[in-house]
Amino acid sequence: MAADRYMLDAIDFKIIELLKKDGRMPFIEIGKEVGLSEGAVRRRVRMLQEKGIIKRFTIEVDKGYGVSAATFLQFEPGAPPKKVVENISKVPGVEAVYELTGRFDALAILSASSISELNDRIDRVRSIEGVKSTETAVILRVVS
Structure with a gap:
């Protein structure tokens, strides 16, 4: 790098x-x-x-208008993590995806305008080939 x-x-x-x-x-x-x-x-x-240290300049949109969630994901054994993560990142409303160590294979940050829309987005993530299970926590407040 x-x-x-x-x-x-x-x-x-x-x-x-x-x-x-x-x-x-x-x-x-x-x-x-x-x-x-x-x-x-x-x-x-x-x-x-x-040097790639600063990748881009961007804006941060206030999420106060809707709902955000952190979805922890476990992948099927043998599923290619890179491909699964790339497919998750293509789902509308997925703000970021992080590969992890430990119990979970990845973390996706999702945003939506309502709980119903959030549920739909989580369902889309769950339907991606290679996703075994998810555990979602709704974000109540952003501190910084």
Whole structure:
């Protein structure tokens, strides 16, 4: 992986943290926070992108309008995890999928406009070849 070949320093970590909080923060403001010029920040961000450390800039939509859930999944023995995870990620409303160690093989974060829609999405995930079982917890509140 390209990111393994570059050693991050304290300034890189601070830039990443600032961009996590506000992906649109102007480089001049970041520079004031980390003690660098706007140009130096721009070069560091470009390098972080080129090395694959910063993959994309995105927005976060307030989920307050609907319901979100964490669905833990177990796969059938012998099911190819990569293929199962890819198929899960294609289901509408699946925000993210994480492969895990331990009792569960993966975790999917789902969102929907209602409990009924959430149930439909969970059913679609359950119907994917290679999914043995699921255990879902509705997310009550996001802390950070």
